[in-house]
Amino acid sequence: MKRLLLIAGWIAGAGAASAQTEEATPRREALPLWELGVAAGGLSQQAYPGSDQQARRVLALPYLVYRGKVLRAEGGSAGLRTVRTERFELDVSFAGSLSSGSESLRAREGMARLGTLVEAGPVARWFLNGRSASDRISLELPVRGVFEARDPRRHRGMTLEPELSWQRRPQAGGWGYGLSVGALFGDRRMGSTFYGVAPGEARPDRPAFDARAGLIAWRLGARAATHLTPDLRLFAFGRLDSLAGAANRDSALVRRTTGISYGIGLTYTLKRSAASAND
Template identity: 75%
Template sequence: MKRLLPLLCLAATAAWADEPASRRDAPPLWELGVGAAGISQQAYPGSDQQARRALVLPYLIYRGKVLRADGDGAGLRAVRTDDFELDVSFAGTLSSGSETLRARAGMPRLGTLVEAGPVARWFVNGRGAAERLVLELPVRGVFELRNLSRHRGMTFEPRLSWQHRPQADGWAYGASVGAVVGDRRLGAAFYGVMAAEALPDRPAFDAKAGLIAWRLGGSVAKSLTPDLRLYAFGRLDSLAGAANRDSALVRQTTGFTYGIGLSYTLMRSAASASD
């Protein structure tokens, strides 16, 4: 699931990593800016159609001791040590919009989803390493944005990422590998077909809990000026061995999500973050 907040904060967060060590020692407590991005994402894992968006949205980065909003998400940081932190975090996914998905013709539209739950994060070789390995273990509940009382299931998304953070001006970049595992309710949201929705080429399907997709991703970012940043990202999803691979709603086993954008910092605090 492509997270909205990290998308908006990615450029500012990664570009801060581009700055010389003397400036990185004390980043501002908060930054306010605007981001513009073009995104093409697979409508859902296994879909043969893309959902495309052009976004212009404000963003806020806040580096408080407890309340955080940055490229790792937004939430409450409950525990922090030199190599571990535990957050209560939030994330989300883009909907398929008004585009009709051929595989789901006559079925309910997939709306924008939001996620909330704890995430444990280990900095394998240290939080301050220039070549940093990070293991993330988030567990989140999934809800529809238009109706937050509608619970769409639970997700577990383990991810190991490598992050290159240069000590001087240059490109920041990274890569990650992970998986998305969902419960039966989330599987049904993506792949379930009720008897009333069945067609000759879309038989009824009772979705199961288990692996939804494997994921391989990458991102790059560069400061063009002290306030203007360029960033790009991409991700490959694979349904090899997925629990609901046999659903007629799975039209292909691999899919891509990618985007490019700019962010501009409008203002930042004079006060520095405490960590």
């Protein structure tokens, strides 16, 4: 179950780039209603914003793309898309962050382990120059609940992550790529998950800290994808996080004010429907 939940967060970076590649590929003027495939690659992610350690994984996971008019599962989003126009849509989005695995985090020594987190919630998306623009500019406003992958009943907080992005949609056989800038905000519970230090966890170099709601990190991202064959796609993505002005910058658990996450991999379509998507 944990591995399946990680698909949303890990393939989201690949999915967004791969989706825009597919949308603009002339050989698929009408995309299939559904696709089933496998994704494999490597990911390195900052253990949490402000950590001085990375969480690294090599993953091979199945994925499903479904392009129904209302029910969707594509490019890091899934659920009921109740509103869709040339310039706006309302959807459900997913994100996530990896645990440190068997490696203990030095900053959190003696504290509860920070597990894999899964986020889900509604997202409003505006296409500022139109959905079909070759150089598409979009604004996303997702609101997500954060839960532990091992036990989804454990609610870890709420996040708001506005993002402004630019996407270059490729010509046949070319690359699709994009840039994004955004910010991650969290409520007090989310802040406590990353930065709170209870009195019983305090040490001389880690004083007790009561976390606050507010800015968690600024984010600058980039992604790219291309078709190597009709069924095989190569993708890569990266993100820079900065804690400049963050609400919990003074926590002893903040060991580094900037951090990077990146990944590279392949997706392969095993099977696709003969029926075409509605839009």
